[in-house]
Amino acid sequence: MPVDPVFAADLANDLSAVDYVRLLHLFRQDVTQLSEAISRAAAAADEAGFRRAAHGLAGAAGAVGAQELEAACRTVMAPGHINEELAASAERIAALAAATLADIATALDRAAGR
Amino acid sequence: MSEEAPGRVLIIEDQQAQAELARLFIAGLGYEARIASSAAQAHDVALEWRPDGILLDIELPDYNGLELLSRLRAAGVDAVVVVVTASASMELAKQAIRAGAEDYVVKPYNRDRLGVTLRNALEKRTLSRTRRALESALDDTKTRLEAAKAQLGSTGYADFVGSSPKMRAVYDTLQGVAASKASVFITGESGTGKELAAEALHKMSPRARRTFVPLNCGAIPRDLLESEVFGHIKGAFTGATTDRVGAAKLSDGGTLFLDEIGEMPLEMQVKLLRFVQTGTFSPVGSSKLEKVDVRFVCATNRDPLLEIEAGRFREDLYYRLYVVPLELPPLRDRSEDVLLLARHFLAQFGQEERKAFTGFSPEAELMLLAYPWPGNVRQLQNVVRNIVVLNSGPVVEAGMIPAPVNRAGATPPARLAPPVPAPAPEPAPVAKLAPAPVPVQEPPAPHGVIVPAPEPEPAPAPAATLRVDPEQEILPLAEMERRMVLAALMRTGNDIPRAASLLEVNPSTIYRKMLQWRKDGLIPAETRR
Structure with missing residues (x-):
């Protein structure tokens, strides 16, 4: 499951409804921008840019309990990735980001209905 | 709420x-x-x-x-x-x-x-802030206790030994200025304890937990002084193979003691002035400014004003550093501390050399007291060490006192004040002048038993109202002087400093005279303070 349901429930509990929704929106915006940045860096073989974006995405994913996405980002942050691996990693991250965004959308719908 | x-x-x-x-x-x-x-x-x-x-x-x-x-x-x-x-x-x-x-x-x-x-x-x-506040309060209490101890007539202060009024004034200044960050400018002859005073200031200050860095400006070659003070970076000059931290950085948070500051070359004084003014410096060869928090204590055995006049010391630097002056008196001006110091060193060196010395004989004490100590406490320290190393004890006898101290009684030391007047050749002018009302005593008993004076101490009368008794027995002035000294000693319970105070002479004058009178057989050997 892209987003840890226990963590997500904790988060919803710890924050007011307004703050929770604001955070999810912020996260959705971050994930979209950062996964695009990762793809661009991989295409340009920009290893430093790739790592920087992966670091940002890992942080954002950690904030909402998107553990798989966070773990994938941290794995690729280590220096020394060759170009082919960058491209493959970017694809994997993009897929996980998409699944996470879907979970977030569900969470937002649920929040809107509660 | x-x-x-x-x-x-x-x-x-x-x-x-x-x-x-x-x-x-x-x-x-x-x-x-x-x-x-x-x-x-x-x-x-x-x-x-x-x-x-x-x-x-x-x-x-x-x-x-x-x-x-x-x-x-x-x-x-x-x-x-x-x-x-x-x-x-x-x-x-x-x-x-x-x-x-x-x-x-x-x-x-x-x-x-x-x-x-x-x-x-x-x-x-x-919690950590509370602890720091408590520690600071405790330090204050300790400092106040130290002050109280000093005032309660202890024989020393910090690492100083001495209870003379001049040293008490020094202790008061140390006590008063220790907690401040103000620069202290110490003057005094060689051997008076300038570095000891600087260390005492540091130990009693809130900076005591940080470093005390002494630097003798006179002992460091001119070319190396800047590097010693400010440090250097690798390659700054031939031989600078690594970075080196200087005294300024080492004393960050602590105290930098610049001894013999009068010896510092003028070009270095300019750099020191900038450092004192701004608290910043650059290591030699570096353009990077470093900021430190340093308390400055300086010392010189020269007269700083004369050095300024002679163009050897910058006036602006002097006024930056001369915030709190501290003058350490020469030992000859606090002769009442000589025996305290001698006994202190005897105990210290006796322990170090594992020799059982218990004290000084009266003759030996008189020799120490009669000597003017041009090298001050350091000279006394060396003399006592010499005695301990070369002798076995338990009592330091006159014969153990090395030259030139053992010649002290033979000729009046030139630096002792005030000079003893020569005996007058004729008694008549004494009577014509207006002499002080001298209570003439009986001469000392044959075995030196001094008869207590029956009358109370006369109050000194202003010269204009002096009464002259023409019938008074006329004696050689030297004899009158001896009688006066012995009378003063009896009246004060043989307390030489008090007797000296009554007679308005230096205590060492009395010690020296007694030594001479004893040599001349004018008072018995056992008569001492």
């Missing part, structure tokens, strides 16, 4: 969602929160806003959190720091703890976890 937040927390986090989450949690816990998204921004906010706590992400876009932490500490930011880390960078979190962070929290965290970590860290900070 106050509406004020329980504390300020600065969140240093470049990732927007993570920063916002932390802000929401922290605000929910009742703290006031601000976010900085780069190390440079965090540095500025921390200096300006002075947070109580900092939530620090290690990986930042400009430079890493460890370096930021070190820069914040160097800039005096004492907020507690909680490092936020992903499990992958736990090693970095541990490094941060070693660098001064209080704790760390691993992502992802919930509000309770963050709250507990933050509260614990802030509580530690409060």
Whole structure:
């Protein structure tokens, strides 16, 4: 499951409804921008840019309990990735980001209905 | 009930969602929160806003959190720091703890976890501040106790030995100025204890836990002095194979003692002046300014004003450093401390040399007292060490006293004040002048038993109202002087300093005269103070 349901429930509990929704929106915006940045860096073989974006995405994913996405980002942050691996990693991250965004959308719908 | 937040927390986090989450949690816990998204921004906010706590992400876009932490500490930011880390960078979190962070929290965290970590860290900070305040109060109490001890007639102060009025004045100054950061300018002849005074100032100051760095400006070659004071970087000059930290940096937070400052070359004085004025300096070969917090204590055995007049010492530097003057008296001006010091050194060196010395014989004491000690305490120290090394004790006899001290009684020392007047050849003019009302005593008994004076001490009368008794027995002036001295001794219970005070002479004058009278058989050998 892209987003840890226990963590997500904790988060919803710890924050007011307004703050929770604001955070999810912020996260959705971050994930979209950062996964695009990762793809661009991989295409340009920009290893430093790739790592920087992966670091940002890992942080954002950690904030909402998107553990798989966070773990994938941290794995690729280590220096020394060759170009082919960058491209493959970017694809994997993009897929996980998409699944996470879907979970977030569900969470937002649920929040809107509660 | 106050509406004020329980504390300020600065969140240093470049990732927007993570920063916002932390802000929401922290605000929910009742703290006031601000976010900085780069190390440079965090540095500025921390200096300006002075947070109580900092939530620090290690990986930042400009430079890493460890370096930021070190820069914040160097800039005096004492907020507690909680490092936020992903499990992958736990090693970095541990490094941060070693660098001064209080704790760390691993992502992802919930509000309770963050709250507990933050509260614990802030509580530690409060406890640490309370401890520092208590320590400071304790230090103050200790300082006051020291002062009280000194005033209660102890025979010394800090590492000084001596209870003469001149030394008490020195102790008072040391006591008064120790806690301040004011520069102290010590003057005094060689061997009077200038470095001891500087060290005492440091030990009694709030800087005592930091370093005391003594630097003898007269003992360092001119070319090396700048490097000794400010340090140098590798390659600054031939032979500078590594970076070297100088006295200025070493004494950061402590005290820099510049001994023989009068020997410092003028070009170096300009650099020192800038350092004293700004607290900043550049190591030789470096253009980078370093800032330190140093207390300056300087010393010279020259007259600084004469040095300024002669163009050897910069006037502007002098006025920067000459904030609190401290003059250490020569030993000849505090002769009442000679025996205290001699006994102190005898005990110290006897212990070091494992020799059982118990004290000085009366003759030996008189020799020590009659000598003017041009080399001051250091000379006395050396003489006593010489005695201890070459002899076995238990009592230091006159024969053990080395030259030139053992010749002290033979000729009146030129530097002793006041000079003893020569006996008048004829008695008549004495009677014609207006002499003081001399209570003539019976001559000493054959075995030196001094008969106590029956009359109370006469109050000194102004010269204009002196009464002259023409029938008074006329004696040689030297004899009258001897009788006066012995009378003063009887009246004061053989307390030489008090007798000297009554006679308005230096105590050493009495000691010297007694030594001579004893040699001449005019008073018995056993008569002593």
